[in-house]
Amino acid sequence: MDFASRTPEVVSTLRVTGEDCLIFNVHCPQAGRLEEVVDALARYGPVTTSLALRA
Template sequence: MESLDEIDRLILELLQTEGRLTGAEVGRRVGLSQPAAGARIQRLEKSGVITGYRAVVAPAAVGLNIHAVVRLRTSHAQLSPALTLAAQTPEVVSTLRVTGEDCLLFDVHCSHAERLEQIVDSLARYGPVTTSLVLRSYPPKALPTGPAEAL
């Protein structure tokens, strides 16, 4: 995709924080007509800059009261099986491959401690694990859409 202009960046900032805005409202906020704003949004979707829209669900509201971060240190040969296991485990909501001593970081939401224990034990087949319980989550920030400003 060609480079993003300032209006594209404003649209991305808006949609990251308020994904249900109508094209007309996006246009109003960035100074475009509804058709012009809609065309830009479609272009951003077709080019892969906007990859989707989703509902954000409160884990505790659906009975997932335990939130943990599980780190796995494994060998290169065990990466693929560990990733397969994570993909097949519904409670693993995101996986990151990271640098440093650990190889993989899993974001896990469970209904009870026994289930977390099962998940940790199953991942431990692939190497040492470290588990941290999350005490509090803070709302994610929108991705920056422009150059970083000086601090």
Template sequence: MESLDRVDQRILALLQEDGRLTGAEIGRRVGLSQPAASARILRMERAGVIAGYRAVVDPAAVGLNIRAVIRLRTTHAQLSAAMHLAAQTADVTSTLRVTGEDCLIFDVHCVDAARLERVVDSLARFGPVTTALVLREYPCKPLTPAASPAP
């Protein structure tokens, strides 16, 4: 997609703050008509800049009281199997493949410590794991598109 101008960037920031804003409200906030704002949003959706919309669920409100980050150090031969297991484990909510000593980092939400233990043990068959309990999550900053190179 061609570079995003400041209006596109403002629209992205607004949608990251509240994905339920209407085209009319976004247009009002950025100084465009509703059709013009909606056309920009559609263009960014079609280009893959806006990848989707979703509800953000409070884990504690649905009984998932323990959150942990699990780091796994494994071999290249075991990597695919470990990622497959993580994909099949409902408690694993995201997986990152990383460089460094660890190979994979899993974000895990569990109902209790016993369930966390089972998740850790299932991943540990692929190599050493390190587990850290999450005490608090701080708000994420919205993504800001990379600046276009100067002409």
């Protein structure tokens, strides 16, 4: 997807089956930047966000 290639915070993209069709692995230094990325992605459709608290 062009969005992923234009957004440096997107580190990987998975195309999946089921309720969701794409999963973006996004690394953002601040919550405000994550909000900007989510807002930009929402132009394409509904967005569900999950955060990893520990890796």
